[in-house]
Amino acid sequence: MYTFNKRGRSWILLVIILVLISIMSSIFVNAGVLGDVLTRVGPDGCTDGAYETGDEDCPYESSPAEECKDIFTASTASESSGVIPTTKSDSCDGNYYVSEAYIDCYSMDSTETVNIRCPGGFSCLYSMCVHNSGTTIGPQRGISYTSSGKINYADYITVNKVKLWNVKNLVLSLRSRNLIEQADWLTVKNTTYFDVRDFEVNPINYEIHATSLNFRGYELENVKGLRIKNGTDIDFAFGFTYKGVNFGDVFDFRINEDGTFDIGSCTINDNQYRGVENLIIEDNTVIFDHVASLKFGENETMVAKDVSGGAVDENSSFFFESSGEIETTGSLIVNATDVGFYDDYLYAGHAGNLVVGNSIAGNVYFLKTRGNFFNADSAEIVYTDGLTFESVKNSTFITDEEGKLVYTEVVSNANNNIFNLINPLSGSDEYVEFLLDKDQSFVMNFSRDMFQFLVSSNSSMLLSDGGILNTGFTSFGENSTVLVHEGYPPLYEISNGALQFSNERFSETFVSEGTGFVDVTSANGFGCLNLSSLGAYVFSDKLDERNDFVLHVPSNVESYRICTRKTIEQKEIDVECDLCGIIDFISKDIDLRGTIEYLRYPRKNNEIKALVMKEFYMGLNNPLARLVYENDFNVIDTIFLNLSLTDTPSVVFPNNYFAIQEAKEGGILHTFVKVDSTITEDTINDVLIKHYENNILGRIFIDEGGLYYNNINFFTPSEANMEIMRR
């Protein structure tokens, strides 16, 4: 039996301890507890007690028994197969050589060192080859590189702690750390990128930045913050450029099987897209199937929602097949189709509703709008500035910032088209109500200082002052217009139509075959009128229509001016013209100078006989006539003719039987009386005048029995006249 002395027992105990340590070390290594720092070498023949710290894997060493000569990591080779374990660490041997420690496993495991020159562009630093930019390759496998430092291939490398797999033709940048200047392809977190330039990967969140890369067949440029989420969705936190189009802040980017993009949100050319489906880029134009919302410009000058079938070019001009809503500064288009925007105008083939400022249009076709302007080929209805237009066609509206209508051109064609116009003319508080009959149409042009209505068919309109309908317009067919000029009172310009003023006492009608003017106030009606050829002024007394009269301009007169005086406060008007007249409703007389016709209703037994007025007075060439009425405008007391002028013919028809005519005869004015011998006692009308007077002949007396002047008596038809024969 062996016995050990104390020293011998100590040696035995030491050996046991070393064996236990060796066993424990093997256990730890095999268990991977030191995986990061200890590389178990095998299956190259090295014993399990050989390992390297720092080297991750060296399966493709030139010789499997010499492991691990990884010059891109600073490692320590250790072996413990012998009684005395040995350890050697990498170190730099000058600037370009690394003294690489490795395990020689050919026979007995041993640690050795070998001097290896770093690749071109690399220097030995911190016991390993480090790129001159400071970028470290880190643990790698299967790396092959050229003498210039270009990495031809690597199963993986670890660039600044980010493991890049399947690297090919990778060039590290000298410009900055962590920058891969170019690579044919590389894989980051199972995603392969081809043809990368200036490629960077954030080691923490793996966001990728690259000047360019090919990603799933798409060549992207200026890639900033690319991050793969959930294997499919991608964020480009700072965007990218694709086919010349700048994408910014791209989130939830997904490439579909058909090659289109779905994007949760992004900015393209400063336009913010949300919920993009099937987007493609063609010719710098963004084309998509659908976008949930699209905000244009940094200031979001226009917002489109629920857009389908869209295309937006680099100038933000666009076309949408449809859009649930498009809102611009001051305007809103709802449920629009065939929407376009170019040259700063927004267009739509159709819109369910259009809101421009305070204007609203419904069921609008072919609209065009910008700012407070809009135009439509047609609209079912338009509300603007208190107006309602129905069945509008080819119309334009412009309002100011307060929603006041400043210009409009309206064509309306509707049944019972009624709208109210708050008269926007400054200084006027009138408003205008237009009533169009069935199938009538009109064009309304309105600008700051005038508004115009062009009526394209026979129709009538009424303009109201708020309660009583007091001004109406009746068109005479094509090119019939009402044009109101700003001023107080407003000046109405009438072409081919009739303007009627009406209050509880009387109505006045201004008839213009050509173009005429009349100023109108709601209190007194017509002020002064400029009648064109064939134009007429019609006065109608609502209390007694026998008082009605008409002043008519004959065809041979280009224009005739008539002024009215209706209040005592209104000063009397002087006649200082060749073709003008004054109707003084206060003093109840009418002065008429020049060629003009005055008409009255024919009467029988003091009742109106026919609704067609007949000529009472015809100034044929520059006479000055004064009609002085009795107490009202019923019977004319006297018509006085100033015949001092050189050539002043005129005709007065006291009734349908008599005609008194002034005519020049041999240089002298003569008064002729003519009777209509076809008139009988039954058909004769009442006389409307009591005296006919001129400054040459004097006064002629007229009554129902006849006309009397000195030795001349004209008798109206009567059986009593036969007494003349019986004498």
Place this chain on the structure above:
Amino acid sequence: MPRKNIWDNPFFMNLKKGQITIFIVLGMVLTISFLLLYFLSSTESAPTVKNLNFDSASIESYVIECLSSASSESLILLGKQGGYIHPSIYLELEGYNVAYLLFEGNNKLPGEAEVISQLSVYIKERLSACVTSLAEESKWESEIGEKQVNVVLGSGSVGITLTMPVRLKNGDQEIILDTFAVRKEADLPSMFNSISEIISSVSTHDGGIDMMMLSGMPYEFEIFTAKGETFISVTDISSNVDGKPYQFIVLLDT
């Protein structure tokens, strides 16, 4: 203000019923008397042969009265019928065949010779009965020769001369008369001139009657229409034919 009844006048209210009746009867008598006098004085009654005395003055007066009556009748008829006794283009009105003096634009006013001729013939015709009556109804032996009427339209009057040999015998008394003359105060030449001017003016002015022209003429004009035509009654108030101002009717085809 309510209108007052005439019987409310105090004059009437103070009268008794009988007095009022007397006034009414008196008024009627006066009116009838006035009318009788008027008609008796205005009609030139034909002379009666039976009351004639066989003396030259009476016989001459009788013939002159016949001539005067016929002349007045002729002149009046001529005036009423627009210068024609037997117009060819005329319009009947109140028993007169009024001639168109303006017809289709033409002045149809007869000339002086034609007027004279018409008057002469018509006076001669109208005298026949009167003269025949003298021969047949008188108890005297009579011998009346051929009648010849001569009319002169003078300034201010119309002179009518009848040349008719008349021999009457009553026993041994014999009256021989040959020429008779009357004068009617009617200035036909002036009137015709004026009317001619009027017609011309009316024609020129499309039926218009010149007030200045007419007012400058010494006539009274009454213009009236009947049967679709225009009539101008021209009355020379200074004339006297058969006790009345001479009236000339102008019918215009207007």
